[in-house]
Amino acid sequence: MSLIAVLVLDGIPGHQLTTPGLVFNAAARHHPWVNYDVRICAAPGFESTGGPAPFRIETPWGLEGLQGADTVLVPGCAGFRDEPAPAVADALRAAAARGCRIGAIGTGTFVLAATGLLDGRRAATSRRHTEELARLHPRIEVDPDGAVVADGPFHSAAGVLGGIDLCLRLITLDHGESVVIETERQAFLQLHAPAADPAGDVAATASAPSDGSLDEVIRWMEANVQHPLTLAEIADRTALGTRTLTRRFRTETGLSPLQYLLRTRIQLAQRLLERTDDPIERIAARTGLGTPANLRHHFHRYTGTTPGIYRTAFRSLTAALTWAERDEADRN
Known part of the structure; x- marks a missing residue:
């Protein structure tokens, strides 16, 4: 602690x-x-x-x-x-x-x-x-x-x-x-991922403490998130079979490798919506989600809202907080 x-x-x-x-x-x-x-x-x-x-x-x-x-x-x-x-x-x-x-x-x-x-x-x-x-x-x-x-x-x-x-x-x-990407989501907008459905959504689930065995492949996935990665390609980076890799991922993250990859892509999309003026088409390409329609589909399933509403809500909130800080400075 x-x-x-x-x-x-x-x-x-x-x-x-x-x-x-x-x-x-x-x-x-x-x-x-x-x-x-x-x-x-x-x-x-x-x-x-x-x-x-x-x-x-x-x-x-x-x-x-x-x-x-x-x-x-x-x-x-x-x-x-x-x-x-x-x-x-x-x-x-x-x-x-x-x-x-x-x-x-x-x-x-x-x-x-x-x-x-x-x-x-x-x-x-x-x-x-x-x-x-x-x-x-x-x-x-x-x-x-x-x-x-x-x-x-x-x-x-x-x-x-x-x-x-x-x-x-x-x-x-x-x-x-x-860890900090999801923490920022919660601290600013209190968005909660929906529970996973039988099709296998990317909702957050309980996981065991990491032993670090997946750190290298996770860093590689995050660095190559814009590419169309497959389960076999991810497994090749670890010298593990796809079944063993999937068990390891579920134990340490609560998600399968491809679910983890999708969650990483959505979190990157959230950050780009917050910090840049990139259009939806560019964000879809940078996150590996491909098309604006695909981005909107997965983004809505993960956050419960659309990319446009998310960007507007985030910026409205930060503008209000900045105004509060400015008002406080004027009083001092």
Whole structure:
């Protein structure tokens, strides 16, 4: 189990408080071998989240909750321009000294910067505050784009969307790209694959922890997803018979090799719909699904919606979240 300690300071934006639980729990819920424990740790002086609708929380953990954590996350807070309390700075320095991974979200980078731990390193913060961070902490190389930045054990990102991206980046480091793709689906749109029918759909099913024996062939399948791969071609990459390969795949992934390949293609289609303006014809070709009609057919069976509706819904959601972050920055 990986322990994630979220350091909560007074005036933390509500969405930054809830994001780690949403993302890490989504990863664990849909992948039986993934195990995260998210611990909310209130710093001295914490009273409530920030406006416009502040709320209080109760947690049994204070700064002592950071002890033993594998990762400490530092979200933003209302008083990010102020020097953190000595106990907070000491707790963060102690976590760094024992080799803990530390992530800062939005204006939480200011809190981490005040400890001196980011001196001589690259970091990111909310886009509205990049110049201010660079002015207050000239020994830090501030990324003006606000993208997720990693420098040694320290990770930092912009606000609400950056917080999601940072958590996803940590999951990628822990468990790889295939886990994070499905986690992102769930975190953003809460789309659930339908149950498998007798024809053999690509729905997610329970699987045993992987022993790594299929890692090489899975990487090869993902790298060649645009090609019309057959079961025999996949088996040739493993020196296994098709029946033995199918048993191995079902044991480790809950899917047959071709079902796994189809799921990989749909997940790639989702990512292309989210991140590019590629037309459906190009996405069908890049994912190996061939034709727009074939893409629409399998996409609907897997997600319950069409590629066009999926793209519109995803972009509407991210636009709303970005607007919320912009509004929060204006209040600060």
